[in-house]
Amino acid sequence: MRTLTPGELKVWCTGRDIELDDRGMPIRPDKSLAVRCEVPKDIARLTWFCRFIERSLQPREHCLLWVTTWGVWPSSENWHLYYRLRQSHADHRLIHEAPGHLFLQFEEADLVSYIQVGLIAGWDMHLIPTVGYGRVFCSHDEWVEFAMDNPSGTDEIRAELSKAGLNVRPAAA
Numbered sequence: 001m002r003t004l005t006p007g008e009l010k011v012w013c014t015g016r017d018i019e020l021d022d023r024g025m026p027i028r029p030d031k032s033l034a035v036r037c038e039v040p041k042d043i044a045r046l047t048w049f050c051r052f053i054e055r056s057l058q059p060r061e062h063c064l065l066w067v068t069t070w071g072v073w074p075s076s077e078n079w080h081l082y083y084r085l086r087q088s089h090a091d092h093r094l095i096h097e098a099p100g101h102l103f104l105q106f107e108e109a110d111l112v113s114y115i116q117v118g119l120i121a122g123w124d125m126h127l128i129p130t131v132g133y134g135r136v137f138c139s140h141d142e143w144v145e146f147a148m149d150n151p152s153g154t155d156e157i158r159a160e161l162s163k164a165g166l167n168v169r170p171a172a173a
C-alpha cells in the first residue's frame with residue numbers, strides 16, 4: 001500500500017477519467033445501477049461484510065480507498081489502530097496529509113482491514129478500483145452503496161447481500 005496526498009489523488013483520478021466535484025472529491029457513479037445497504041450492526045458480521053466489499057471490486061489491478069470525511073463520530077475513531085496500520089506500511093503522515101490509500105492486487109487483506117477500521121470509525125470512503133466493474137461508497141451514516149457498471153453486477157450484489165439478511169434497496173431511494 002502507498003498513501004496519496006490530496007494533490008496526488010487528483011492526478012490519479014484525472015489519469016483514470018474519474019470525475020471530481022468542485023471541492024476535488026470523487027463524484028459517485030450513476031445511481032441507476034447502484035444498490036445501498038446498511039452496515040451490519042452485528043460486529044461478528046462486520047469482517048464478512050468488509051471482505052464482501054473487497055470482493056465486489058474484483059477483478060482489478062489496484063484499489064484506491066479515499067477517506068473524504070472523518071471526525072463525525074470521534075468516540076468511534078480508533079486513531080491508534082489506524083496509525084499503527086499506516087506505520088506497518090512505513091507511512092507516518094496524518095490522515096489529512098495523505099487521505100488516499102492505494103492497494104495493490106495482492107494486498108486484499110490490508111484493504112479489508114482499512115475498510116473495517118473506516119466503517120467502525122464512521123468515515124466517508126470511496127473505493128475505486130482500476131480495471132474494475134464497479135465502485136463502492138461507504139457513508140458515515142452507516143450505509144454502503146455499491147455501484148456496478150452493468151445490471152447483472154448489481155443483481156449479483158443485491159442477491160448476495162439479501163441472502164446474508166441485509167436490507168438492500170436502490171441507491172436512488
